[in-house]
Amino acid sequence: MNNLTQDSHDFLIESAQNYYDYLVENNLGYDEIKIQSISKTIFGLQLTLYSKLFSLEGLVLRFLDEEFPISENLSIQTSFYDEKHKILSLEIEESLKNQLFEKKNEIRLFSDLKFLVKNILDFYLSLKPLHFPTTLPRISPDIQALKDLENPPHQEQLEALEGIFSKSFCYVWGVAGSGKTKMVLLHALAFYLKSNLKVAILAPTNNALEQSLNTLIESLNNIGIDTSCILRLGTPTQTFAQRFPQNCDPLLNNKPNYKKAIQKSLLIAATLDTFLRRDELYELPFAHFFIDEAAFCPLIKVIPLCMFNKPITLLGDHKQLQPICLLNKQDSNNPKWQISKFWQYSSLFLESFFRHQTNFFKANPTTQINSPNYPFYTLTYTHRYGDNLAKLLDFYIYKNNLKGLPNHTNLFCHFIQTTSQENNANLDEANACCYLAKRFLQEKKNFAILTPFVNQRKLILQKMPALRNEECVFTIHSSQGQEFDCVIFSPVTLNYYLNDSRNPQALFALNVALSRAKKEIIIVCDKNYWLNQKGQFLNALIQISKPFSLSQT
Template identity: 25%
Template sequence: MTTEEIRKVCIDGSQAYYDHLDKNGKGIHIINIHSIEKVKEDKLKLKINSKIFDEETLVFKYLATNQEWSIEGVKIQVYDRDTNTLVVKPKPEVYQKMANANVNDWQIISDLKFLIERVKQWYILNGKDLKLPNQASRLKPPKSDIYLEGNVPSIEQEKALEFIFEEPLSYIWGAPGTGKTQFVLSYAILHYLANNKKVAIVAPTNHALEQIYRGVIKMTDLAGIDRDQILRLGGPSKKFADEFPEVCEIIGLENQLKQLDTQIAIIENILGIDSSSEEEKKLEKVLDKIKDVEDFKNQISDLSNQHGNIKKQLEKYDVKSRSYELKLKSLQRDQETLRRKRDSFFHSISKVFGATKNYDEQIDILLKEEAEYDIKLKKIKKEALKIEEKTKELYLLIQDFKASVGDKKKELKTILSTVDLEERSELSSRTPDYSKIKSAINTKIESIRENRPVYETLATEYNHMSKEALLLKHEALKAERVRLANYSTEERLKNVSIVGATLDTYLYRFREEKLNADHIFLDEAGYSNIIKALTLFNQGLPVTFLGDHMQLPPVCEISKRDIQNDINFRPVMVWDQSAIFLEALFVQKNLDDVVRGYLNGVQAPFQSLKKTNLTGTFRFGKSLANVLQQYVYKEGFCSKLNTETEIILYDVKNPPENRRRGRLNTSEVDAIVNLANSNFTPESSVAILAPYSAQVRAIGSKLSSYQQNNKVLTVHKSQGQEWDTVIYSVCDIGNGKRPWFTDSQNTLSSGLNNINTAISRAKKRLIIVCNPDEWRFFQDQLITGILQAATKKISV
């Protein structure tokens, strides 16, 4: 397949996987709440049972009504990763439900599908650069003078070490205890460091990464290499951070910076000089300036209304004045007409005969009416003159106010330029929408107030300090922060020699900029899937896989059976298949050929990916090693110890009436609870493993303190971890079910890998809990072989 075809498979497979999880409500992590405590009238403190991967993915679910709220409805104010504590501010209607509820009424759901989206985005950006390494290390294999006293590798380990520097793409295959980390990987890294080179260590899980880091740091310490040359990206476990704070990105530095920021903010808040308070004051000042502008604009509007009303009144007076003038002219015309009639010849003759009209009397009436209208006209003209003067005054006043508004706008623009607000561009508009600006400012002020941590409750703790002492403390904290800031991740990446990360962290951090390293090592390669491991192949660097592909394969929510039955799921095989098969994508002609080999269980060819084996274990005794050689490591496996691994068989019978509860085996649950309570504590180096979630839940419900300490797990979740003692609950047959994850001959369930992973977690002692009498009917099974190698049997 071409690079572009591989890229398309990875993008399509990611999308199909995401859509499947989204459609079926999968890909989520349930976080239970142990306690709910009121902090203030609107805030709550929640103690939770596990870590939060990403706060942005959280949904709060009220089980009584199945209502859900995102972080918009339940805002997270503080998350303390070390103590698994959240301080939240729910909306008022949510607060009442949460504050008065039983803790079992609520769940926090973390949607992890965003990790799939991250992988897809990586291939969109970088998939075009994929290629298998074709250049081996620039260094020759190390000479024996690099070996530390008391830590000399075996001939087999030495050959594996040389192999790393001779092949561009290599795979060091070895079971637990064969020295992959302490002798092969560590000496390869020491050789690179001795030549001023940089290496990257990547692993599929946090547990696996920290396990390999412990082995490497042990050797770098012996070699006298300062731990500041080592960096572990991403969030470590508390235990690892406590052991190796110097190498941790978050706990070592960024958490310290965050703690300093919190302390500085507390002091600044008490002193009233914190940045959020200053920003709030600026925003409030902007609101005041907007109010000034709006007040002036309102006054202009009022004056303009008055001006308009007066002009209308003046127009009415003008109309009335013209009507009076017309009336006066009419009266004068009528008078003139009467005078002409009075002085006419006809009127003179009429007087002789005594038949005349009294024109003088009519003229007097008109004169009187004329005088009245003349008075009215003069009066209205006088009033109009006054109104005209007032109109001019209002006009001038409006112009003055408009000039003042211009000045106020300039002041507003000046102060608005000092705050970070997108809406300030609105002022450039000819008709600015001040309501839009005010709304944005009020939203920002509300956000500042809501996001400001609740420092008021801490202020009383500083009552004994004077203002001068607080100022001195403030300066000291700021100086310490400047000092630590010089050791930011970006700066450390330039100076360190060993960089470690999970695959998810690696592909996210280096999606745009490549890691400047000389060699990449992938631990637990068998548990890594193809799609994430391929992200290491866009830099042209030599890559070495380490691991044991006879342990568990990658976890995928879409099974091999689903992929076989639905052609749309074919690209998803890159999420389900182990990284050791990735060369098939570059060798086969098309996806159909790749999927065919995947479904048929074709073994990895190890042609481009060159493999060398480590067959001698310092972990398992001879009897157990012989069993593993017979069933698992058929290419060769032996013990380098003269002692036997302690294998204790707990013989537990599950009565028929208890056998109709799925994969649950209640008798094994009870036996394990008694065993743990009688012989161990939650702090002991012990883990209780089972192949099925139902069994783990049942045990965990009765051993809650063990579960809280991550000591009750499915076999899948134990990958990459080790304990002195492992208690393995077999479950099957005794629960009335045929073996599934315990069937070492079932390739569909990867039963062989599941069992091998479970027993490989034990460093000193394996306690296997089952009914051996029922298992004796199942021959050629790894479980049967382990039972036969038991060093002690206890009937319960």
């Protein structure tokens, strides 16, 4: 099982090429990002955008008939991104900068998924040997000594740490607030940093990466670990850069020191896409790889880490969203595009891929994983939810005796009577969401409006255009990796693919929506309609929610 065969390597090349061709043929993964204004700076150009960037990967500048990928080692690279004011600052060589600015009205910005797929294809074409990790961790720390800390890990977290340091490959499964990052990953990293060994944290998105790093850097400082050895590669948000300037990528503003910095740093943090396109990282002596949000990481982007044959630990929750793949259901059954389905599988299938290799699809007919066949450790206590919501999530989703806080989660339901609903959009829900949003904006409350339906999101923004600038109205899928104090949820109507709990993927999407909320959830819906949907998760959720009136403070 350990070594990848040539046939399996060819399969990976074919899958990457096939998905690339699918995107080209169907004109997918290429979205324009509207530019509001362009100004010149000493080092390049600043683009003020109409909307937030949700990914800094795969950006392309189009000028007249020429395209310039924005990447660290190319003629145009990102200097920083100010997410609050939607400003993208680019570093550009002087002559090209002047040429672009002279005809700045001809500049257009795109997000191009094909650029990222091409990076994966290029990696597999390099034919690097790949092996399922068999090397055990180099250190065996005294995990039980952590019990003496003022804030010690609990028994499940200790068992997860024991697994991390005794297995070459394992998975730590836990819901939001279960301590995957703040306890398990924190102490695993602390042991490695104290031992002067180099490790990597990799994540699927910039949001996920910075969310982890914000927690980890602060927590490591609190337990007395020097965090100057942490290096976050790729373009940071301005918020992160201002908070942790010493941990940001020197390739962006101090190129001569870059190679020295990556050699000296003990903890390299990056998105998978950034890591894989930097060949110089392949030569570094990593002792361990930690993959955060592993269930959202495409398997095809994690397999390359097997060139190191070093321990890999996955951390995540497979009861939430799977990797995004633009292959639609109809085309996935078309023999021409079937091999592109491989992009739908998450990193949790790594062991299965090496075990079955070219028979992978036969062994894994669905992209859903229930109980892994390799070592995994479950965290069943969460401080994110009260026991009222935890019990409901356990009954419908987790089925692992999930426990929450004694205090109940603030669950509210604003009941309305639906008078107008068509094309997966509900006018009454939209109006109520806008009313709440107006009030919450006045109160400076941290909130978001989530809905399963694209058309409902459009309707809400149509009813209250001011929310566009707030960037607080999302479909469930686009909210992945973000958190808010309050979530307003607009379910609209029962739909098998998006919110019907008889469909596991729809159920997991609802789980994502709830886990975005740190303090309270307000469901805006027609109570009678949902109470008639017997056996549905949303039916049960509404039954345990308290009434919320628009006059409530």
